[in-house]
Amino acid sequence: RIPTSTLKRLPQYLEVLKQFTRAGLREVSATKISVFTDFHQTLVRKDLSYTSINNVPQSGYNIKQLAKAIEELLNWSDTSSSYLVGVGHLGSALLGYQEFSLRGLTIVDSFDNDPAKIGTIVHGVPVHSVLEITSLAAKKHIKIGIITVPPEAAQLVADLMVHSGIKAIWNFTPQKLHVPTDIIVENVDMFASLAVLSRRLAEKDAQ
Amino acid sequence: RIPTSTLKRLPQYLEVLKQFTRAGLREVSATKISVFTDFHQTLVRKDLSYTSINNVPQSGYNIKQLAKAIEELLNWSDTSSSYLVGVGHLGSALLGYQEFSLRGLTIVDSFDNDPAKIGTIVHGVPVHSVLEITSLAAKKHIKIGIITVPPEAAQLVADLMVHSGIKAIWNFTPQKLHVPTDIIVENVDMFASLAVLSRRLAEKDAQ
Ligand SMILES: NC(=O)c1ccc[n+]([C@@H]2O[C@H](COP(=O)([O-])OP(=O)(O)OC[C@H]3O[C@@H](n4cnc5c(N)ncnc54)[C@H](O)[C@@H]3O)[C@@H](O)[C@H]2O)c1
Numbered sequence: 001r002i003p004t005s006t007l008k009r010l011p012q013y014l015e016v017l018k019q020f021t022r023a024g025l026r027e028v029s030a031t032k033i034s035v036f037t038d039f040h041q042t043l044v045r046k047d048l049s050y051t052s053i054n055n056v057p058q059s060g061y062n063i064k065q066l067a068k069a070i071e072e073l074l075n076w077s078d079t080s081s082s083y084l085v086g087v088g089h090l091g092s093a094l095l096g097y098q099e100f101s102l103r104g105l106t107i108v109d110s111f112d113n114d115p116a117k118i119g120t121i122v123h124g125v126p127v128h129s130v131l132e133i134t135s136l137a138a139k140k141h142i143k144i145g146i147i148t149v150p151p152e153a154a155q156l157v158a159d160l161m162v163h164s165g166i167k168a169i170w171n172f173t174p175q176k177l178h179v180p181t182d183i184i185v186e187n188v189d190m191f192a193s194l195a196v197l198s199r200r201l202a203e204k205d206a207q
Numbered sequence: 208r209i210p211t212s213t214l215k216r217l218p219q220y221l222e223v224l225k226q227f228t229r230a231g232l233r234e235v236s237a238t239k240i241s242v243f244t245d246f247h248q249t250l251v252r253k254d255l256s257y258t259s260i261n262n263v264p265q266s267g268y269n270i271k272q273l274a275k276a277i278e279e280l281l282n283w284s285d286t287s288s289s290y291l292v293g294v295g296h297l298g299s300a301l302l303g304y305q306e307f308s309l310r311g312l313t314i315v316d317s318f319d320n321d322p323a324k325i326g327t328i329v330h331g332v333p334v335h336s337v338l339e340i341t342s343l344a345a346k347k348h349i350k351i352g353i354i355t356v357p358p359e360a361a362q363l364v365a366d367l368m369v370h371s372g373i374k375a376i377w378n379f380t381p382q383k384l385h386v387p388t389d390i391i392v393e394n395v396d397m398f399a400s401l402a403v404l405s406r407r408l409a410e411k412d413a414q
């Protein structure tokens with residue numbers, strides 16, 4: 001099992017590898033990757049050891065092979081269809097974001113409980129009634145659900161997703177979700193991020 | 208200096224303390240907090256030891272005092288004004304989000320380079336030309352800048368912010384920012400989060 005800290009750094013390696021490709025390079029050393037990502041060299045070598053690509057002495061990693069190996073490791077070379085529930089401010093911003101589909105995630109349907117939104121199309125994605133999620137998800141074998149409803153509705157929506165056969169939930173609400181142990185939950189917690197920003201600023205001011 | 212991992216858990220303690228207050232409790236034990244947050248008891252005690260509130264044997268922590276101490280520790284009891292640059296899909300969602308102002312962060316002005324947006328008001332916040340940021344920020348002593356522009360524009364916007372006297376940047380773009388060492392940068396990296404979700408789902412499918 002690949003450590004979470006390694007997984008979180010891999011997209012940054014992909015980003016610099018793309019920049020090197022655009023600059024016409026074919027190979028790159030761990031040192032050079034380290035300089036561009038600010039991660040220590042030994043960390044870079046350790047992270048990249050999870051791919052099957054060797055770091056050849058004198059020349060380094062083959063850039064094309066390494067990028068492909070990282071994408072496969074993240075399963076970003078396959079496209080998974082996902083459902084998004086909660087087509088409000090944040091939900092519609094996510095629906096409009098093209099970058100996810102380049103990273104293996106396509107939002108194919110969305111759901112809401114607001115009659116004014118049901119039946120509309122937001123950024124090319126149809127909005128259905130949340131009551132339809134179970135029947136639609138099971139039919140299309142959807143594995144990933146994205147939650148952008150108000151926190152007090154999040155647990156109910158998670159239950160509906162699990163009941164529909166969804167196996168992984170990307171939770172953008174601050175609500176902690178309780179799901180069976182075999183269901184994957186990944187949280188985007190902006191309050192945690194704000195806590196770090198505010199405290200570090202206060203520490204600096206105090207100096 | 209409080210560890211980043213502790214800072215990221217403190218908002219969840221605040222959340223459960225609010226729930227306990229609504230339920231009419233006056234004191235709470237580390238064990239009870241542990242059950243509601245799923246963090247191990249020893250971790251809870253360690254995290255809360257950074258506040259000056261004692262865990263009294265038999266009765267536990269005073270809920271009101273503990274919540275106030277955590278808010279002060281995060282500097283969420285003070286309100287900092289901030290500037291947001293990039294009033295697109297994500298930027299406007301953040302402008303519409305009331306929860307930040309309850310956590311010490313108020314967005315007072317926003318900026319963009321799109322003539323169609325300059326001069327408008329989005330969720331009550333005026334949109335100015337990005338060229339005005341330096342003169343406005345210095346006048347109002349703004350310390351926090353939020354970046355929601357496309358990645359290729361992010362570094363330039365960061366430079367403008369630093370030049371305007373902004374001391375902490377909340378970066379929502381996938382672009383790594385290079386700033387002087389005394390400037391705080393906190394990243395919200397949705398690709399890192401997606402990497403964890405996709406890989407864990409692929410691992411589960413492989414079982
Ligand atoms: N807007 C942001 O910038 C931001 C930032 C961080 C976190 N969040 C979190 O994201 C979530 C959404 O925030 P928002 O600002 O987009 O809110 P919003 O009110 O704009 O959108 C919520 C949407 O969910 C729908 N909804 C409500 N209950 C539902 C239910 N039971 N089933 C289906 N749909 C339902 C509403 O009709 C609405 O369209 C919240 O949990 C919020 O805390 C938002």
Ligand SMILES: NC(=O)c1ccc[n+]([C@@H]2O[C@H](COP(=O)([O-])OP(=O)(O)OC[C@H]3O[C@@H](n4cnc5c(N)ncnc54)[C@H](O)[C@@H]3O)[C@@H](O)[C@H]2O)c1
Pocket residue numbers: 093094095096097099292293294295296297298318319320321324337354355356357358360363364379380381397
């Ligand atoms: N939309 C999402 O859900 C989402 C998710 C994750 C990350 N992001 C990141 O957030 C950022 C914004 O994404 P978005 O979807 O809102 O894009 P968007 O195109 O909707 O918005 C970008 C805004 O920035 C403005 N802008 C462009 N260059 C500028 C400059 N030099 N100075 C000032 N303003 C400028 C544009 O006029 C536009 O209003 C991007 O970096 C994106 O990668 C977005």
